[in-house]
Amino acid sequence: MTSQKKTVRLKVSPEVARVVDPKAPRELKLSAARGALPLSGRDLVTTLFFLAHGKDRDIRRSALQTFRALPGSILQPVALDAGAHPQLLDFMARYHLHDLALMEIVLTHSQISDETLIHVAGRATGSVLSLIANNDERLIREPEIINAIFANPDADKAVKFRLGWKDPEAEPTEEEQKQREDHAAEIEEMDDEVKSKYQLALEFGVSEKIKAALTGDKEWRNLLIKDSNKLVCSAVIKNPRITEGEILMVAKNRSAHEELIRLINLNREWVKNYEIRRALVMNPRTPLPKALRYMSTLTDKDIRELSKSRNVTQVIVNNARRMIMAKEKKK
Structure with a gap:
């Protein structure tokens, strides 16, 4: 599939290839775009993706209309595929933005692109937006996602404030x-x-x-x-x-x-x-379990200091004393 910006290559089944082949009859493509061909869920989604990015305006319109009407029961298995193509995930995110169950899969998928997250961040609301706003790793990796949330006029202010947004009209506290x-x-x-x-x-x-x-x-x-x-x-x-x-x-x-x-x-x-x-x-x-684990690697001198310290929790002090007593018993 070729768009103005990039070429997307997907490995497709023979059934999909038969429909999206440039030499395939227009009527066959139009039937597929209308959802009238007996295709499996994955093949149907893939076929609609290609047809929605084709050159024929009527086929594009029909493919998008059919894709928008697809239920989550068809889309979710495709999104759950670990090898799902980023552009296929982007397609779902753009046209099923308000399907929370589907977005929980799509927006947390390992293959989701930063470009898609930026697009959704600028348009989503409620729980869908929170899926992005709570993904610290991606926000740090691509700060432009934060800018998109700040620029989203429908984003909850509480979400924006949590990310560090400053209301330009608010007086300083x-x-x-x-x-x-x-x-x-x-x-x-x-x-x-x-x-x-x-x-x-x-x-x-x-x-x-x-x-x-x-x-x-x-x-x-x-x-x-x-x-x-x-x-x-x-x-x-x-x-x-x-x-x-x-x-x-x-x-x-x-x-x-x-x-x-x-x-x-x-x-x-x-x-x-x-x-x-x-x-x-x-x-x-x-975390206490981590601290206790590290204590087993410390020198006797440091353990003795911890057993008398007032700068650590009583649990650490008690554990240090227990460690000292255990060593003394072995002597």
């Missing part, structure tokens, strides 16, 4: 005003280069911050790791240039966003670092 004053004071203490980046960060929207967090240098990372927006600070952790030293600083920060601690815990290479593991044990945002 007392907290926001205080933050601005604090920012102004901080800027005065910075050198010119850092000050320039800090001022830029204050002007950036969420998507711009994410892009800077993913690709920026150490100064950008140091600035944006402190951002209150989960998507922004998480993007810093995914910056390929971030160092173990920076990760250690985050692990030591008891007020770090819990998402940052979660991401650090998920990285096997980082938790191989002894200092990072020790910092995670002491960080209150580390």
